[in-house]
Amino acid sequence: MGFVLQTLATRAGTDNIWPDPADRRAATAQLLERASLVDGPARREIEELVVELNVEVARDVARRYRGRGIDQDDLEQVACLGLVKAVRRFEADKGRDFLSFAVPTIRGELRRHFRDRGWMVRPPRSIQEMQASINGAEEQLVQDLGRSPRPREIAAHLGVDLDLVVEALGASGCFVPSSLDAPLSPGEAAELGQTLGTHEFGFEAAEARAALGPVLATLTDRERLILELRFGQGRTQAEIGAEIGVTQMQVSRLLTATLAKLRLAMESAA
Structure with a gap:
C-alpha cells in the first residue's frame, strides 16, 4: 500500500x-x-x-x-x-x-x-x-x-x-444534420447536396408512352386526331369541332368515349 x-x-x-x-x-x-x-x-x-x-x-x-x-x-x-x-x-x-x-x-x-x-x-x-x-x-x-x-x-x-x-x-x-453545402471530403469541390437524387419526370413520361403505345394503336385515325388536337395542341372543343366538321357537343361525346376506351384497354393490359 x-x-x-x-x-x-x-x-x-x-x-x-x-x-x-x-x-x-x-x-x-x-x-x-x-x-x-x-x-x-x-x-x-x-x-x-x-x-x-x-x-x-x-x-x-x-x-x-x-x-x-x-x-x-x-x-x-x-x-x-x-x-x-x-x-x-x-x-x-x-x-x-x-x-x-x-x-x-x-x-x-x-x-x-x-x-x-x-x-x-x-x-x-x-x-x-x-x-x-x-x-x-x-x-x-x-x-x-x-x-x-x-x-x-x-x-x-x-x-x-x-x-x-x-x-x-x-x-x-441523429444529433446534427449535415449541411447540403458541405464538401464530400476536405478539399473537394463536390458538395453533399449534389449527390442527392431528384425527381425525374422523364422516367414517368417514358413509362406512360411505353404503356400507351399498344393501346393507342387500337384507336381509329379520327380518335387519335381528336386526342392530338385536345391534349397535344391544347385546342378547345369548339376549335376541334371546326377542324373535323362536327359540333362542340359531338366533340365532347367523342372525347368521353375515346378516353373510356383507352381506360378499359389499360385496365385489361394490367
Whole structure:
C-alpha cells in the first residue's frame, strides 16, 4: 500500500501524478481495492482521487462526441459525471479492470445527455426508451463480462429483438444534420447536396408512352386526331369541332368515349 499512500500524500501537488497509463491503471486498482474496505469520508476521499487520476480518460471519451451540436465544455462535464458514477458503482471484488467498466458508463452518460438535449431530429419514443434500457444494460453487462457487450448480448439481457437494439444503437448519431453545402471530403469541390437524387419526370413520361403505345394503336385515325388536337395542341372543343366538321357537343361525346376506351384497354393490359 506504500504506493497508494504516497499518492494520497501528493494529491494536491500536481494535475498529472502518473503520466504513464500503466501506472495510473495500477494505482487506480489499488485505490479502488482500498476504497472497498472503508466507508464514509475515507471512502469518498479515495474515490475523489480515483476520479482525478482518470479525468483525462473522461475528457478523451467526451472529445469523440464533439461537433454534434453540444458545447465541448458541457460534454466534458457530463463525461466527468459519468466517471464519478462509474467510480461509485464499481465492484472491485469482481476482479474487473476499472476502465473496461468506466468507459461504457461514461459513454452511456453522454448518450443520455444527447437523448435528452441534443436531438435535432427526435426519433420515436420507443427508440428513446430502448436507448435508456441499453445504457442500463451495458453498465451491468460490463461488470459481468469484463468488456463492452455486443448487441446480441444486450438484446438477450433485455429480452427484446436484436433488430430493435440495433436500430436504437444506430439512432445514437441523429444529433446534427449535415449541411447540403458541405464538401464530400476536405478539399473537394463536390458538395453533399449534389449527390442527392431528384425527381425525374422523364422516367414517368417514358413509362406512360411505353404503356400507351399498344393501346393507342387500337384507336381509329379520327380518335387519335381528336386526342392530338385536345391534349397535344391544347385546342378547345369548339376549335376541334371546326377542324373535323362536327359540333362542340359531338366533340365532347367523342372525347368521353375515346378516353373510356383507352381506360378499359389499360385496365385489361394490367
